[in-house]
Amino acid sequence: MAPNVEETLLEVKDVKTHFFTDEGVVKAVDGVNLSLRRGQTLCVVGESGCGKSVMARSILRIVPAPGRIVSGEISFRQRNGETIDLAQMNPRGRDIRSIRGREISMIFQEPMSSLSPVHTIGSQIMEAILLHLPVSRSEARKRAVSLLDLVGIPRASEQLDAYSFELSGGMRQRAMIAIALACEPQLLIADEPTTALDVTTQANILDLISDLQADSGMAVLFITHDLGVVAEIADEVVVMYLGRDVESGDVDAIFHEPKHPYTRALLQSIPRYDSRDRERLYSLKGSVPHPFNRPGGCPFHPRCDEFIADQCNTIDPGRYTVGGDHSVRCLLYEPSAAAQNVGASEPPAPAQNVGATR
Amino acid sequence: MSRPKNTRQKGTGLKIRPEKAQTAESGRPLLELRNLRMQFPVRRGMFRRTVGFVRAVNDVSFSIRLGETLSLVGESGCGKTTTGRCIVRVYNPTAGKIQYQAEDQESVDLAQLDNRALRPYRRQIRMIFQDPFSSLNPRLPILQIVGESLKVNGIARGAELEERVASLLKRVGLRPEYIRRYPHAFSGGERQRIGIARALALNPRLIVADEAVSALDVSVQAQILNLLQDLQEEFNLTYLFIAHDLSVVEHISHRVAVMYVGKIVELANTDELFENPLHPYTEALLSAVPKPDPRLRNRGVRIRLEGEVADPSSPPSGCYFHPRCRYAQDRCRDEEPTAREIGKDHWVACHFAEELELRGFEAIGSTPGL
Numbered sequence: 001m002a003p004n005v006e007e008t009l010l011e012v013k014d015v016k017t018h019f020f021t022d023e024g025v026v027k028a029v030d031g032v033n034l035s036l037r038r039g040q041t042l043c044v045v046g047e048s049g050c051g052k053s054v055m056a057r058s059i060l061r062i063v064p065a066p067g068r069i070v071s072g073e074i075s076f077r078q079r080n081g082e083t084i085d086l087a088q089m090n091p092r093g094r095d096i097r098s099i100r101g102r103e104i105s106m107i108f109q110e111p112m113s114s115l116s117p118v119h120t121i122g123s124q125i126m127e128a129i130l131l132h133l134p135v136s137r138s139e140a141r142k143r144a145v146s147l148l149d150l151v152g153i154p155r156a157s158e159q160l161d162a163y164s165f166e167l168s169g170g171m172r173q174r175a176m177i178a179i180a181l182a183c184e185p186q187l188l189i190a191d192e193p194t195t196a197l198d199v200t201t202q203a204n205i206l207d208l209i210s211d212l213q214a215d216s217g218m219a220v221l222f223i224t225h226d227l228g229v230v231a232e233i234a235d236e237v238v239v240m241y242l243g244r245d246v247e248s249g250d251v252d253a254i255f256h257e258p259k260h261p262y263t264r265a266l267l268q269s270i271p272r273y274d275s276r277d278r279e280r281l282y283s284l285k286g287s288v289p290h291p292f293n294r295p296g297g298c299p300f301h302p303r304c305d306e307f308i309a310d311q312c313n314t315i316d317p318g319r320y321t322v323g324g325d326h327s328v329r330c331l332l333y334e335p336s337a338a339a340q341n342v343g344a345s346e347p348p349a350p351a352q353n354v355g356a357t358r
Numbered sequence: 359m360s361r362p363k364n365t366r367q368k369g370t371g372l373k374i375r376p377e378k379a380q381t382a383e384s385g386r387p388l389l390e391l392r393n394l395r396m397q398f399p400v401r402r403g404m405f406r407r408t409v410g411f412v413r414a415v416n417d418v419s420f421s422i423r424l425g426e427t428l429s430l431v432g433e434s435g436c437g438k439t440t441t442g443r444c445i446v447r448v449y450n451p452t453a454g455k456i457q458y459q460a461e462d463q464e465s466v467d468l469a470q471l472d473n474r475a476l477r478p479y480r481r482q483i484r485m486i487f488q489d490p491f492s493s494l495n496p497r498l499p500i501l502q503i504v505g506e507s508l509k510v511n512g513i514a515r516g517a518e519l520e521e522r523v524a525s526l527l528k529r530v531g532l533r534p535e536y537i538r539r540y541p542h543a544f545s546g547g548e549r550q551r552i553g554i555a556r557a558l559a560l561n562p563r564l565i566v567a568d569e570a571v572s573a574l575d576v577s578v579q580a581q582i583l584n585l586l587q588d589l590q591e592e593f594n595l596t597y598l599f600i601a602h603d604l605s606v607v608e609h610i611s612h613r614v615a616v617m618y619v620g621k622i623v624e625l626a627n628t629d630e631l632f633e634n635p636l637h638p639y640t641e642a643l644l645s646a647v648p649k650p651d652p653r654l655r656n657r658g659v660r661i662r663l664e665g666e667v668a669d670p671s672s673p674p675s676g677c678y679f680h681p682r683c684r685y686a687q688d689r690c691r692d693e694e695p696t697a698r699e700i701g702k703d704h705w706v707a708c709h710f711a712e713e714l715e716l717r718g719f720e721a722i723g724s725t726p727g728l
């Protein structure tokens with residue numbers, strides 16, 4: 001690990017969140033590690049279904065039933081200096097509720113469905129303030145006005161009494177950021193906050209988040225599938241595939257020295273300005289397997305160009321360090337040449353292979 | 359291609375068109391929009407009185423050349439989808455012409471035709487939709503979704519229909535055995551392939567692709583973009599590609615038209631538009647695109663567009679973009695600019711297009727990764 005100049009705010013260690021459905025167990029998150037320092041931006045990137053949203057929800061303990069965290073550790077350093085393990089908390093308990101919205105808050109992709117249509121924007125901001133801080137209603141209202149001002153909503157004192165449907169998409173997302181910032185959280189989790197927005201609005205929202213971050217020193221965990229956005233804002237990146245953190249490292253390493261075949265494939269499949277016009281794009285073969293048909297061994301092996309027979313399909317790769325805090329889950333980077341499984345993780349269950357042979 | 363007209367390609371039942379694929383510059387127009395206008399009434403009150411109109415498409419003129427991909431870009435609500443829907447005549451345009459060059463050399467105005475007269479042209483202009491989940495009927499098997507138009511038009515039925523649907527599926531990269539499955543059994547990318555197969559079933563000449571790849575993940579998006587390009591070459595298709603993702607647009611299109619509040623503000627060849635934009639709105643759009651390389655961060659100035667997109671039911675005076683334009687002058691408030699041609703094939707609607715020195719989309723030096 002690189003020397004930590006600043007203290008670690010959040011550390012997620014080998015977290016597994018599984019969904020116990022009637023048809024079987026869906027391993028939505030199956031061993032993810034990440035650490036986030038104060039003031040930093042960490043991007044979690046992956047395609048739909050890779051478990052990035054469930055991972056974010058696991059931190060706040062808002063995973064919907066029948067999902068639950070089955071193992072792992074989520075240590076979070078509170079404002080008072082105490083470190084607590086969020087994974088051990090009762091998701092309905094008083095403790096986690098004092099953290100949600102106060103220490104960690106979250107903004108979601110679709111502001112229309114995350115905001116209440118029957119409450120004004122102002123009352124939704126004031127709710128968060130009154131819940132966590134010992135202030136009067138009039139003080140809370142004053143704060144709400146200044147928050148709306150801060151996130152760049154024009155005529156803030158008027159808009160306080162507006163309903164969410166009266167605002168445009170970009171303004172709604174700003175209102176949601178205002179709610180999230182109401183209690184000056186240490187960590188902001190942003191789950192695809194700009195995906196539903198136009199590029200121009202997206203640029204404004206990204207600028208807003210980084211300005212706020214510079215002012216308050218909060219850390220941001222940013223979930224996205226857009227590699228362009230990652231390149232714009234990230235300090236550190238975690239690439240996820242089928243519930244695993246297949247590669248993690250600082251943003252420059254991920255974009256300029258990607259190691260995992262999946263990361264490389266993702267980078268090659270984005271249309272680029274310098275590529276020759278109308279050239280064919282690199283495309284990954286196959287598609288993301290159904291969650292019940294998770295391939296054994298490395299979950300990426302059926303789609304991988306560098307697949308090693310009898311190894312990739314049987315051995316579950318551990319996390320190998322390839323310099324600095326750049327680590328990758330791929331047998332190609334196993335330190336010992338003979339890729340013998342050194343007990344890095346549990347042997348693959350043979351039952352998992354059944355569906356993949358179809 | 360020296361094949362005789364209407365040669366059927368073996369198996370697929372798709373015609374290979376004798377017209378040679380032409381470059382964007384030399385192509386003759388397949389479709390020409392002239393002053394197309396589509397307005398929707400705004401109704402209020404107990405008696406639903408009409409209190410005003412939303413001009414979703416406001417005097418739009420452009421042409422699509424045979425064999426090219428023309429992209430229509432702009433922010434949500436700018437009227438790009440409405441334009442596409444007017445072309446396939448989901449909407450009846452309020453005014454204007456949609457001149458379509460039919461295969462038998464006759465030019466018809468689609469805007470004037472009634473439903474009956476439109477039928478032969480509906481086969482030739484098809485649409486691909488954005489959302490692969492809501493655009494397929496969940497109660498129908500793939501055979502019916504893809505084969506419906508073949509059946510309705512009396513082209514194939516029974517075993518022949520099945521055979522043709524199977525070969526269409528094969529062409530878009532799906533296994534023909536899936537013919538009896540229902541849409542829920544497919545992933546987003548596969549569903550989009552089904553939508554493409556449905557659009558291809560009747561040998562169309564023009565395909566209106568409305569945000570066809572916007573809902574897909576990057577790796578799936580790459581597969582679908584490649585498929586669309588392959589099909590274009592193979593069947594000499596013409597695409598009107600409606601999109602908001604400028605990196606996709608840059609990749610796939612020959613020409614690009616930029617729309618703002620129901621009007622085309624700039625139209626040019628793709629390279630020209632990206633390197634040498636002439637409208638301040640285009641410049642702002644290009645600067646907002648996130649570039650997939652962390653080393654380019656903070657290089658170049660991002661132009662923040664202040665304020666909101668103008669309300670199409672009460673647009674501002676003069677140039678619609680002037681309240682957000684950083685170069686706006688008095689003239690922009692009073693006088694509406696008309697589109698003019700500056701340079702070859704480069705159309706722009708801005709009073710000061712010649713004087714402004716706008717920045718293009720900076721070329722990215724190295725490809726990160728590999």
